[in-house]
Amino acid sequence: MSSNGGRAWQAMTDFLRSQKRHMIASIGDLDMSVQLAHALASIPREGMTMRALADELACDASNATGIVDRLEERGFTERRVDDADRRVKRVFLTGAGRRMQERVRSRFLEPPPAIAALSASDQRLLREILERALAHAEAERVEPGA
Amino acid sequence: MSSNGGRAWQAMTDFLRSQKRHMIASIGDLDMSVQLAHALASIPREGMTMRALADELACDASNATGIVDRLEERGFTERRVDDADRRVKRVFLTGAGRRMQERVRSRFLEPPPAIAALSASDQRLLREILERALAHAEAERVEPGA
DNA sequence: TATTGTTATACTCTATAACTATA
């Protein structure tokens, strides 16, 4: 028999795949792909370097270049060279970018019907357990060799 | 303040994104993309129509054509025209396809470290709650207008 | 007419390799 952890993991990936339509529909009127919306949602108000964005999105640096190019085309971000290290470029949100980020983040908080249909205690437990799992994932990233 | 459901949903998508590297690594030696592996894992032993596969993957029929083309190139599937309705093609696993499907399915059951690090009761609860959510998602698909 | 599946086309997403500029 499979472990609870393994089956929980499979159920999570299965569930996310079943919600593909919900995810696309939730931002459907914003003229953005899900990936672009996630990237936009990841950029902090203080800006971040291209390198940090690529790490955050777990993608190649050349991919991050293309993503930020598309955000820039839409007027949501701008790049500025770092004064201290002129190799580095930081990505900042424009005014339109900040407004779109707020809309995207609120859309990402809209739970699909299959989550809303869970009992109140299931919803609370699910949130608590997933936040613990997220904390473990975060800890791994900080100290990958521990 | 946001609802538990909304935060649970956001934690789930955040967690899945944090596990992108794990998902790619888990099937890294099988010479398949994650999407192709999921498609292969979805095909039952009795075969399924192209239309049913497109529905299962929540993608356009033309996309399903390309996916099955790539599975066929690798020798994992074959198409056969349905005798009863000659418009329909069913996709079947070959011997190699069945063997690869077993390998892929077992890889998908390997939980990432951040799940394995949860307590035994958290892992069990997570599995139980996600399976209930999956049941709700399944019910929606059967009766979308209820 | 409606449905199944494919083809033609185009755009996004993604990575590898080669390159520029800077450190």
Place this chain on the structure above:
DNA sequence: TATAGTTATAGAGTATAACAATA
């Protein structure tokens, strides 16, 4: 030499529209 970022290139993944075959 090493790092940050871009460009060139190529392939996978995706959808829309037009099409052929069949119902």
